[in-house]
Amino acid sequence: MTSATTAHSVVEPSTTTRRFAGTLVVLYAIITMIPLVWIMLTAFKSPDDAISYPPKVMFKPSLEGFCNLFTTRSRQTPEFIRSLGPPQGLCDDIARSRNMVVAGPSNYVPRFVNSLIIAFGSTVLAVALGTLSAYGFSRFRVPLKDDLLFFILSTRMMPPIAVAIPIYLMYRTIGLSDTRLGMILLYTSVNVSLAVWLLKGFIDEIPREYEEAAMIDGYTRFQAFVKVVLPQATTGIAATAIFCLIFAWNEYAFAVLLTSGNAQTAPPFIPIIIGEGGQDWPAVAAGTTLFLVPIVVFTVLLRKHLLRGITFGAVRK
Amino acid sequence: MAEVEIKAVSKAFGKTQALSDLSLTIGDGEFVALLGPTGAGKTTALRLIAGLEQPDSGSIRIDGRDVTGDAPADRDVAFVFQQYSLYPHLTVFENMAFALRAPTRRMPEADIRAKVQEVARLLHIETKLDNKATQLSGGQMQRVAIGRALVRSPSIYLMDEPLSSLDAKLRGELRLELKRIQVDLGATILYVTHDQTEAMTMASRIGVIEGGRLMQIGTPREIYENPINAHVAARLGQPTINLLPAALFAGAPVGVETIGARTEHLTIARGGGDISATVKRVEHLGDQSHLHLDLAGRPVVTLADPEAGFGAGDVVSLRLNRPLFFDAKGWRVAA
Ligand SMILES: Nc1ncnc2c1ncn2[C@@H]1O[C@H](COP(=O)(O)OP(=O)(O)OP(=O)(O)O)[C@@H](O)[C@H]1O
Ligand SMILES: [Mg+2]
Numbered sequence: 299m300t301s302a303t304t305a306h307s308v309v310e311p312s313t314t315t316r317r318f319a320g321t322l323v324v325l326y327a328i329i330t331m332i333p334l335v336w337i338m339l340t341a342f343k344s345p346d347d348a349i350s351y352p353p354k355v356m357f358k359p360s361l362e363g364f365c366n367l368f369t370t371r372s373r374q375t376p377e378f379i380r381s382l383g384p385p386q387g388l389c390d391d392i393a394r395s396r397n398m399v400v401a402g403p404s405n406y407v408p409r410f411v412n413s414l415i416i417a418f419g420s421t422v423l424a425v426a427l428g429t430l431s432a433y434g435f436s437r438f439r440v441p442l443k444d445d446l447l448f449f450i451l452s453t454r455m456m457p458p459i460a461v462a463i464p465i466y467l468m469y470r471t472i473g474l475s476d477t478r479l480g481m482i483l484l485y486t487s488v489n490v491s492l493a494v495w496l497l498k499g500f501i502d503e504i505p506r507e508y509e510e511a512a513m514i515d516g517y518t519r520f521q522a523f524v525k526v527v528l529p530q531a532t533t534g535i536a537a538t539a540i541f542c543l544i545f546a547w548n549e550y551a552f553a554v555l556l557t558s559g560n561a562q563t564a565p566p567f568i569p570i571i572i573g574e575g576g577q578d579w580p581a582v583a584a585g586t587t588l589f590l591v592p593i594v595v596f597t598v599l600l601r602k603h604l605l606r607g608i609t610f611g612a613v614r615k
Numbered sequence: 616m617a618e619v620e621i622k623a624v625s626k627a628f629g630k631t632q633a634l635s636d637l638s639l640t641i642g643d644g645e646f647v648a649l650l651g652p653t654g655a656g657k658t659t660a661l662r663l664i665a666g667l668e669q670p671d672s673g674s675i676r677i678d679g680r681d682v683t684g685d686a687p688a689d690r691d692v693a694f695v696f697q698q699y700s701l702y703p704h705l706t707v708f709e710n711m712a713f714a715l716r717a718p719t720r721r722m723p724e725a726d727i728r729a730k731v732q733e734v735a736r737l738l739h740i741e742t743k744l745d746n747k748a749t750q751l752s753g754g755q756m757q758r759v760a761i762g763r764a765l766v767r768s769p770s771i772y773l774m775d776e777p778l779s780s781l782d783a784k785l786r787g788e789l790r791l792e793l794k795r796i797q798v799d800l801g802a803t804i805l806y807v808t809h810d811q812t813e814a815m816t817m818a819s820r821i822g823v824i825e826g827g828r829l830m831q832i833g834t835p836r837e838i839y840e841n842p843i844n845a846h847v848a849a850r851l852g853q854p855t856i857n858l859l860p861a862a863l864f865a866g867a868p869v870g871v872e873t874i875g876a877r878t879e880h881l882t883i884a885r886g887g888g889d890i891s892a893t894v895k896r897v898e899h900l901g902d903q904s905h906l907h908l909d910l911a912g913r914p915v916v917t918l919a920d921p922e923a924g925f926g927a928g929d930v931v932s933l934r935l936n937r938p939l940f941f942d943a944k945g946w947r948v949a950a
Contacts, residue, residue, distance in 0.1 A: 505698075505699040507698070507699040507700070508699060508702060510665075510667050510687070511763075512713070513667075513686070513688055514666075514667070514687045514688070514690075514693065515688075515693075515714035515717055515763075515767075516717030516719045516720055517688065517718070518686075521717075521718060526702060530702075530703070530704060
């Protein structure tokens with residue numbers, strides 16, 4: 299807008315304050331990064347290095363974890379392995395050194411694809427529904443507005459797992475259990491409350507005179523919404539989308555309960571990757587490392603909006 | 616351009632009666648100003664005409680057609696808002712072309728370009744068309760806001776204090792330009808302001824509005840010389856009219872409770888007037904001075920020639936010179 303944009307003064311923090319804040323941020327970053335770094339290191343360890351005690355920081359990097367993540371293998375006699383032709387690629391080579399052959403692809407890729415479809419699908423739906431309802435709550439006289447908004451928020455106050463059993467039974471009856479559609483609808487309904495609340499804050503900040511001007515100029519309300527409100531709400535929409543995506547991407551409890559063969563997502567799949575004689579930690583770590591990539595990419599793409607977005611409209615454009 | 620007729624329109628927001636029984640006709644090509652203090656209902660009146668609010672009662676006609684229930688887009692009005700007038704995500708050109716690009720209008724792009732350039736020249740912003748709306752000075756923003764409306768040829772331009780956010784010098788310049796443009800285009804304008812100078816200099820008629828009621832409407836001269844009550848009298852004139860108890864003066868007509876004395880109603884001399892007063896303070900404004908007087912414990916402000924050489928503490932005499940008379944309720948009493 300015109301007048302609000304110009305006047306925004308910030309008192310510059312002193313050098314000491316800035317150093318102190320900087321130190322805190324770096325410390326916090328290190329503390330949160332340590333587990334991630336450890337997971338990434340583990341992904342490149344051999345199974346023996348991964349469980350050795352004391353833990354190894356220096357080790358000989360190996361791609362065995364990634365190979366085990368993407369393949370299933372079967373144990374064979376050394377004679378049989380010697381009778382085979384030359385190894386088919388790196389993973390086959392590693393498997394043969396352990397008296398195994400690659401039997402086929404693992405389920406990691408289909409699980410990962412399920413995660414992508416379900417998380418992005420539910421995020422798009424939740425943000426779209428959230429934007430429209432937030433606009434409605436922000437601009438129209440809705441009967442019982444405050445009660446409705448509180449009700450929407452209250453669905454978030456209960457731990458989602460409390461309704462897991464009813465949802466499980468319901469989904470079984472209507473045939474939504476172990477389907478991608480079922481998971482998309484479930485994550486959408488959980489996220490939409492957050493989306494409505496976040497986006498209502500952002501849309502409240504957009505002066506209604508913008509749409510009113512457009513409507514006087516010959517646009518319908520919906521056209522004004524698309525032409526004027528949406529472009530100004532991009533920051534809020536981006537921030538909300540990231541929050542929704544992170545929830546849907548990481549969700550574990552419902553996924554364990556409601557999915558198995560068909561629509562299983564990566565989170566319940568990764569920790570149960572079994573190797574020889576128990577958990578295959580390098581494979582689990584490799585699966586987790588790759589699992590982080592989409593969220594990191596998405597966040598980096600939207601980070602400009604996110605920075606402004608998480609201040610919840612406190613900073614003017 | 617067309618005639619706009621507002622008939623007995625009322626509007627309440629909850630318990631606040633924003634507008635009561637407003638009737639007003641704006642003639643084709645006329646410049647009418649609504650003048651009133653903050654909260655008087657000026658913006659509400661414009662929003663009702665634009666269709667952004669629905670009246671509780673009454674009707675609105677534009678060019679003879681009853682538009683009371685119509686959507687804003689169907690009313691053919693243009694609005695310049697008090698604030699938030701430009702889209703920050705668009706350039707100046709796109710802001711000004713916004714109305715012309717409305718899907719219902721289907722205007723060819725070449726015509727849009729020509730029209731925007733023509734209006735931009737009129738408002739002296741033709742070099743700023745490619746700027747973002749946020750990269751302008753306050754005065755330029757306000758020109759663009761007015762330009763957004765001027766690219767159209769609506770039945771009526773509704774302007775809500777378009778100059779109020781500007782400094783005095785710019786306001787003066789734009790006031791003149793706006794008046795010139797209105798005359799050139801023969802535009803019908805309803806202009807809302809709380810600045811009496813804007814109303815006096817631009818409007819062919821002024822409506823004085825207060826507490827949601829239209830108190831009086833007439834030419835600037837009528838309103839100034841013949842206010843129907845003390846409220847209206849206090850709206851116009853610099854310095855503000857002095858309202859004094861009639862009892863202080865001899866010879867007021869019966870029924871008069873209050874005497875309204877503007878500068879031109881007061882003759883100040885060193886002695887020999889009707890009543891004497893003490894000079895408390897002199898404000899020098901350059902070409903003239905504001906004289907703050909104490910008249911029997913009541914403040915009186917009037918203009919004086921700086922050459923007269925009055926100073927604080929001087930005792931002067933005042934003579935009333937055909938002042939305005941008001942009764943106990945503030946209504947005007949004929950002299
Ligand atoms: N949407 C609304 N909801 C509730 N009350 C409102 C609304 N719009 C206006 N009002 C009230 O109606 C009255 C008139 O308001 P309006 O905006 O018309 O005043 P105004 O004359 O334009 O004042 P200003 O010079 O400050 O802009 C005020 O008391 C205001 O508080
Ligand atoms: Mg107003």
